Amino acid sequence: MRVVFMGTPDFAVPSLDVLADGHELPLVVTRPDAVRGRGRTLAPSPVKAAALRRGIPVVEARRVTPDLVQAVRDARPDLVAVAAFGAILPDELLALPPRGCVNVHASLLPRWRGAAPIQRALMAGDERVGVSIMRLVHDLDAGAYCRQAPLPVGDLGAAELTRRLGELGARELAGALDDLAAGTIDWVEQDEALVTFAPKVEKAEMLLLPAYPARRNLSLVRASLDAAPARCRIAGQGVRVLAARPCAAADAPLAAGDVVVSKGRLLVGCADGALELLRVKPDGRCEMDAAAWARGLRNDLSWDAC
Structure with a gap:
């Protein structure tokens, strides 16, 4: 043909x-x-x-x-x-x-x-x-x-x-x-x-928020692409989150907005639990292991939208 x-x-x-x-x-x-x-x-x-x-x-x-x-x-x-x-x-x-x-x-x-x-x-x-x-x-x-x-x-x-x-x-x-x-x-x-519709995803839709359930934040991370990346601010620094996974409530009893770096893991508190961030790209830097990056943070360990 x-x-x-x-x-x-x-x-x-x-x-x-x-x-x-x-x-x-x-x-x-x-x-x-x-x-x-x-x-x-x-x-x-x-x-x-x-x-x-x-x-x-x-x-x-x-x-x-x-x-x-x-x-x-x-x-x-x-x-x-x-x-x-x-x-x-x-x-x-x-x-x-x-x-x-x-x-x-x-x-x-x-x-x-x-x-x-x-x-x-x-x-x-x-x-x-x-x-x-x-x-x-x-x-x-x-x-x-x-x-x-x-x-x-x-x-x-x-x-x-x-x-x-x-x-x-x-x-x-x-x-x-x-x-x-x-x-x-x-x-x-x-x-x-x-019928449902799938309009272009805007960057503002991809902001991660402590007020969201962990599952919603995780879905945004998985939906992230270069044109509309999943982003947040951790300890005052803008960062793109490239990979994450959910945490059991007993494993990470964090309040929404809290951040913990412990035993080689970077955990962020959401509305109903926590996420473990695995890979991040801080603004102006290369992609890296999230916990390795977080070990260098010195400011108040909290997170919010970028």
């Missing part, structure tokens, strides 16, 4: 790879080069880098313009496949390919339509996440789906879930295209009564 692929981050690279291995890709569309990493240098998107390694032509676009629509038309795709491209596709583009446009969406639709399904699932305490291969339509993530696959959350954070869901989504996309080619594809309309 002749497929135009549209995607940008690491999540989308496995889908690009499976399409390139089994189909003809005349064009890849991705977001423009951006400043990334600690060096703050201009770098290509992961999808662009992967496409160029394979010698696939790439077009960069921040939004879908008439010129981009024409580029897709000139590529003569049977189908357009999308995975976290980062822009809404207009109806004109959706109508171009004879086999339509499909999207690899990182949730079990109709739960978590929108830009941040993995983070929202973690913030809500969902016990499983998943992927859906859906038909793109005018309304946001509202199209019928043909394949879904679940993934248990366990103790995984957003970064690792994103990696695993990217691989799972690629597998399901390959299967969907096989079904489409064989004429055995089965589209299931979403139940509108079960």
Whole structure:
């Protein structure tokens, strides 16, 4: 099948790879080069880098313009496949390919339509996440789906879930295209009564607070990503919390806002118990073991929002 692929981050690279291995890709569309990493240098998107390694032509676009629509038309795709491209596709583009446009969406639709399904699932305490291969339509993530696959959350954070869901989504996309080619594809309309939305996560939503239950603070740590990190202030110092785990009440009888450094552990008191912080990144410093960092603190050992 002749497929135009549209995607940008690491999540989308496995889908690009499976399409390139089994189909003809005349064009890849991705977001423009951006400043990334600690060096703050201009770098290509992961999808662009992967496409160029394979010698696939790439077009960069921040939004879908008439010129981009024409580029897709000139590529003569049977189908357009999308995975976290980062822009809404207009109806004109959706109508171009004879086999339509499909999207690899990182949730079990109709739960978590929108830009941040993995983070929202973690913030809500969902016990499983998943992927859906859906038909793109005018309304946001509202199209019928043909394949879904679940993934248990366990103790995984957003970064690792994103990696695993990217691989799972690629597998399901390959299967969907096989079904489409064989004429055995089965589209299931979403139940509108079960819809929830996953808007972009703002930094202010990721502030850890002593007034929150320990489980809520832990969910924020697990949902943390570079664009919206879980943060707090400990002994007056701003810090990003990268990993944490819950403590039993008898193990850590701390009042909300208290901090204890004991026996190689950094414990912070929440509204209903405590968390043990495992990995932190203090402002202006590198990631490190939380207890090792805390041993150097000399100010009042309390914590609050940044």
